[in-house]
Amino acid sequence: MARTTKAKEARDVRASLALLWGEQDRPTRGPKPSLTPHRIAEAAVALADAEGLEAVSMNKVAGAFDVSAMALYRYVPGKAELVELMIEAVLAERPDLSVAGDGWRPQLTEWARRSWAVYQAHPWLLAATAMRRQAMGPRQLGWLDAALAALEPTGLTAAQRHQVFLLVVGLIRNLAQQLVDFDAEQDQEWNRLTGELLDRHSDRFPALTKAVAAGAFAPTAEDPLVFGLDRILDGVQTLIDREGPRGG
Amino acid sequence: MARTTKAKEARDVRASLALLWGEQDRPTRGPKPSLTPHRIAEAAVALADAEGLEAVSMNKVAGAFDVSAMALYRYVPGKAELVELMIEAVLAERPDLSVAGDGWRPQLTEWARRSWAVYQAHPWLLAATAMRRQAMGPRQLGWLDAALAALEPTGLTAAQRHQVFLLVVGLIRNLAQQLVDFDAEQDQEWNRLTGELLDRHSDRFPALTKAVAAGAFAPTAEDPLVFGLDRILDGVQTLIDREGPRGG
DNA sequence: AGCTCACTGCTGATGACGTAAACAGTTTAG
DNA sequence: CTAAACTGTTTACGTCATCAGCAGTGAGCT
Structure with a gap:
């Protein structure tokens, strides 16, 4: 089992690199692909920007193209590689x-x-x-x-x-x-609850109590x-x- | 739905705090509990130490006590709170x-x-x-x-x-x-593959090429x-x- | 023109996960 | 001694990534 996993990972490294560096040879025969790895990554980025990375599931990304989740696997080896493409997608060219x-x-x-x-x-x-x-x-x-x-x-x-x-x-x-x-609402809640705790245990946390009072937070x-x-x-x-x- | 989620989270904050600060009043009636939040957290820590955090599932933690996953929910509101307990468990007392x-x-x-x-x-x-x-x-x-x-x-x-x-x-x-x-094997693989890439594109990445040659990595x-x-x-x-x- | 077959996208299934709901058994307070 | 409170269980749901297998498509060859 470990063997299989390792062999698979080795394959993925190659595939991932080829994808990232755009060194894949495209096929001639068969139906025209309706997607590209790049477009998929862009859709995934839009999804992550809007709803966070945890919302990026193969299903939801595929949904952006009205396509089944499995269709994506024709373009991307797996989710890990999709994430790598997302990273490349949001990075600008080398900064000057x-x-x-x-x-x-x-x-x-x-x-x-x-x-x-x-x-x-x-x-x-x-x-x-x-x-x-x-x-x-x-x-x-x-x-x-x-x-x-x-x-x-x-x-x-x-x-x-x-x-x-x-x-x-x-x-x-x-x-x-x-x-x-950071979440403003949650931050307020934190301050409130921690404040309560510090009131009850100010002897245990003197420096923190002073810091809070001094507005450090x-x-x-x-x-x-x-x-x-x-x-x-x-x-x-x-x-x-x-x-x-x-x-x- | 958002309402429900928020109410649930508010409840969890209270429960989580009571748990973390040991301020829960224990019941008198009913069967003696066979576990405690603390023991559960310890088992989860052992699991995480051995197999990583992703191996910590309610099922596996429960398995350490030969108990069903749902039994844990009698002691801990959910997985997030269990993780909080794990964090407290591995921290020593205030360092001198x-x-x-x-x-x-x-x-x-x-x-x-x-x-x-x-x-x-x-x-x-x-x-x-x-x-x-x-x-x-x-x-x-x-x-x-x-x-x-x-x-x-x-x-x-x-x-x-x-x-x-x-x-x-x-x-x-x-x-x-x-x-x-860090993973020694993987690090070697990274160096090999990046070396190959740099050989092919050394003009694009001159500083990196020099740094690698100078042993910076x-x-x-x-x-x-x-x-x-x-x-x-x-x-x-x-x-x-x-x-x-x-x-x- | 027609055949082949690489290629696309689909359905369905699998096993993992967190956890809700409902139930059976146990202990103690009244 | 009964009823309430509590423990642990089974079952089930929805979500996830991904495998296996199938149907349709269209370029290249004969």
Whole structure:
């Protein structure tokens, strides 16, 4: 059974990659296909934008084309691959960071801003990319390349640049998580219930009680990306300053 | 229908909170219960540790007690609440950070290390906490309080301390995500396939090609927590230095 | 022109999931 | 000792991804 699963997965990796990179040869004989993987992915994206990723079932996506769920399997190996196509579909082409100026910091900031914009426009992207992916499409690689390119002038090692990249991606994904979690009504409920609990147990949670009283959990108008990014990039700057003089 | 759902959710919040805080009054009449929410959560944790969160179905958890799935609903309102109990179950009591010394930085580092250890021991915790939670249990609040307490001597505002906390939690969750994603065999496959792709498209991804060649994606023995935490805390230190003199 | 067969899309079935409903058995308060 | 409260069970429903098998279609070859 494990054997079968593994063989199937291996097949899927190939199929998934061919799909993502558009390297599939189309058939000549038989009826004209009424769909394409791309159109299917677009419909799935529209569905996810409107109702969330959990609403994206093969049935509902197929319904957008008035077609049975099984019809989709003629175009896409399975749901996992469909999700990969959705990810590629919402990513723009490789971002041009030169508009932000010359330094690594403005460029990486620009990268983060654009990346964050994508997650804001498509909050399901977080859950979609959290599913274990075995291959990246050309656009994902393009974004990765742009960020690494921006970091080249820092003088950091390749491994350090990769680490910094991961930190920034991580920051954005965390913001996206907060965005997904957030629900004004529910937030109010949380504050109310947690307030009640803290009243009853303020001795157990003194710092939290003080923080709540000081408004640490009140909604803020500030762009949430700024604080985190400034902290991280300040930290990176410190690293550069420390390593530079020693000839790193 | 939406009405029904909302009413049901409201009921669940109450039930969930009572469960998490152990504030449920136990019945006197009727047969002795053979289970407790706590024991059920423990069994679910064992299952998740062994086979992952997706293996935790009501059926399998019930199977651990040789009981039907529906029996669990006498103790737990539903699966979401069971997951909440699982989260509380794997969290230790409020961590004592004083062992790390006096400064905010060693204490927060200690907090991060312990937190990271929990995620390492129970990788499913990431997915479990990603599900929208409406209430926190006493242990979750305890960890939160400990981190906020460690940040009090920084002189930062309450909102800033909260932001820093979110940054550190985010870092750990990102590491946990990488841990979940990682699969040596699959990683090798990724490197092979991406290598092939880069050979074919090295002009499109020059920075990435260089980075791969320089070993930026090679496995490292270093503790992955250190780099990210040092960057973030350096950035926080920069903020403190900047705000302090101005009388913030 | 006609045949073949790769290809499309369909129906139906399978097994997993969470959980609602209804029922049978058990214990304790009155 | 009866009735209420409680436990655990069986059955059933709706949803999901996906497999197997069938009918129709149309390009390429003879």
